[in-house]
Structure formats: structure tokens, C-alpha cells
Amino acid sequence: MGILEKIQEIEREISRTQKNKATEYHLGLLKAKLARYRQQLLEPQGKSGAKGEGFDVMKSGDARVALIGFPSVGKSTLLNTLTDTHSETASYEFTTLTCIPGVIEHNGANIQLLDLPGIIEGAAQGKGRGRQVIAVARTADLVLMMLDATKGEIQKELLTSELESVGIRLNKSKPHIYFKQKKGGGISFNSTVTLTKTSEKMVQLILHDYKIFNAEVLFRDDCTTDEFVDVLLGSRVYMNCLYVYNKIDQISMEEVDRLARQPHSVVVSCNMKLNLDYLLDVMWDYLALVRVYTKKRGERPDFEGGLILRKGCTVEHVCHVVHRTLVDNFKYALVWGRSVKYSPQRVGLHHIMSHDDVIQIVKK
């Protein structure tokens, strides 16, 4: 039996099984099996076809953003509007068949935007070019899930579950579970909180099913069985996602207002160029980018050549970007901007920089 058939069989069994106390362990085990088969399905089966022509795009710039969505929601139209690249657009589905990179220039940063073929239900199982699209999405720093504002929330749910089924978790943080396989000593299970969503027995059963007999498990949160399986499989990707509702020119103001209030959501119209500046600002936030200007003593800051770093970056990070050996000769730095109380303020290597700060590094 192929993996796909096995998956279907388990899914059928799960839907047949009534959810209650007596079937809890049975269902938990089925779900764990399902997760394992899905993982196997994703792993490239030989060289042929798995990678897919037209998807091998070099990473470039300061960050990478992938456009995911059903066909004809306006992904290519967005790429054409925000970048100098041209990607074919049309009213029929699957206009785009490969990965098309463009560059967004924003706040002095170059953000690589990837236009991708539309994905459809069953993409994770290889329908359309789903698997290749998902593989590219995994390499991005941010997913823009583009949705057609004239269609229902169901698109978002379907896409989210497609991505979930291949190990991509959107806007979720990694479960606080410590798991380590050991050479011996059996299973050591501990938790720092009371577990209400799973149990030691459930975890033991799953580990047994995975043929893991020696391991250390520590729950630091009241996590679910599914979250434990995520940690066990270890290959989950936790990604930031922005839901971009396009074609708001086609819906009522009330509806626009409602969509705009959804979490992690931005409403736009690519055709009418509505709200795209706001989209760029939110993208910048979600990418957690920071621009820092350097300045030499007695000179004006270099406002042309801002350095692009990540939120939380320190003076030490800035030094590394400026020059490899700068840290060794570092005496102190003067900083102007939002990260300091007084401008300028003398700071050390561990000082955390804010967006648009100016820094002057003083050497020994």
C-alpha cells in the first residue's frame, strides 16, 4: 500500500471513530501515525519531479516573503505593483506556473517577494504544483497569504490546514516541550504544570509507537498531544503569516471594516492600489527589520547607506556588519534615537538598537 492510501485509511478511521474518553488513546495514536506518514510523503522520493523546475530561486536581499494563495486571488498583480518585475496576470487559474522573484525596496531594505503558482485543496498531496510551492514557502521569512475578499473565510481555513498538514505552523510559537532521545534509561517524563490536554500515558503510547524506548520528556506548558507530536517529529516550521485580503474594491465598506479587524490581516486592492503603503509597513514589522545609520566623528550620518538588521540587534551586531574586526577595537558607541534616553548617549556592546537610530563607534 502506498503512503497516500495509508493516510486516507487513517483519515477515514479517524472520521469513523467517535470522540470520547474511551477512544482518546486510540485517536491520539492514529493522529501520531498520520503525522508520520505525511512527513514521509513530503520527503523527496528519488530525484525525479520532487524539486520541480522553475522553483530554484536564489535567496537575495535582506528578507524573503512568499505569496501563497488560491489561483486568481491577485498574487501576480501584487508582485507587479510592488516590484519592477513583471509576472503574467489573467482571469484564468494557474496563470503563474513557476516561482517569480521580485524586489521590494522599503526603508532602504531590499525585500525579495516571491510570486508563486496558486495552490488548491490537496496541494500538500501533490495536487497542482502544491508541493513545490510549499517547499519554497518554508524558506521564506514571512508568508503573505493572499485571500480574495469576495470569497468566504473558508479559503483561509483550507490553506491553513494544507500548510499545517506539511508541518508549517502559522503565527504559532514552538511548544514548550523539551524532548531528547537517549541511549538508555527508559522514558523519563516530567511536567512543570498540570497537564489537562494530554497525559503521561498518552505520551508513553506514542513514544512506543515510534519505537522510542529511551528519552527525556519535559512539558513546560499545558500542551496538547498534537503539539507533543510536533516536537517529536522535530521538523516543524513556525512562520509568521500576514493575511492579505485583496479585491476590496468589490465589497462593501462594512465588510472591508470587518476583514481589517481580523488578527494579522491587511485589506488591499492591487488593481486600485489601495492600502499598499500600509501593507509594506506591516510587512516591515512582521519581518522585524531595523534600519541603523552609521556616522563618523564630526560628520553627518550616512543617510544613504543605512544598515538593515533584525529587531533586537545590539551594538555588537552593528559592529560585525560594519567590519569583521571592529568588535576587537571597540571602546564605546554614541547613539542618537529612540533606543536611548539622551541623544547622544554613550553605550556598550550589549545595547539594543531601535529602528532609525544613528550610531558612532569609538575605537580604542
Ligand SMILES: Nc1nc2c(ncn2[C@@H]2O[C@H](COP(=O)(O)OP(=O)(O)OP(=O)(O)O)[C@@H](O)[C@H]2O)c(=O)[nH]1
Ligand atoms: N477587482 C479586482 N480584481 C483584481 C485585483 N487584483 C487582481 N485582480 C484580478 O484578478 C485576476 C487574477 O489576478 P492574478 O494576479 O493573475 O492572480 P494570481 O493569484 O497571480 O493567479 P494565478 O497565478 O493563476 O494563481 C486578474 O483578472 C486581475 O486583474 C483587485 O484588487 N481588484
Ligand SMILES: [K+]
Ligand atoms: K490568474
Ligand SMILES: [Mg+2]
Ligand atoms: Mg499568478
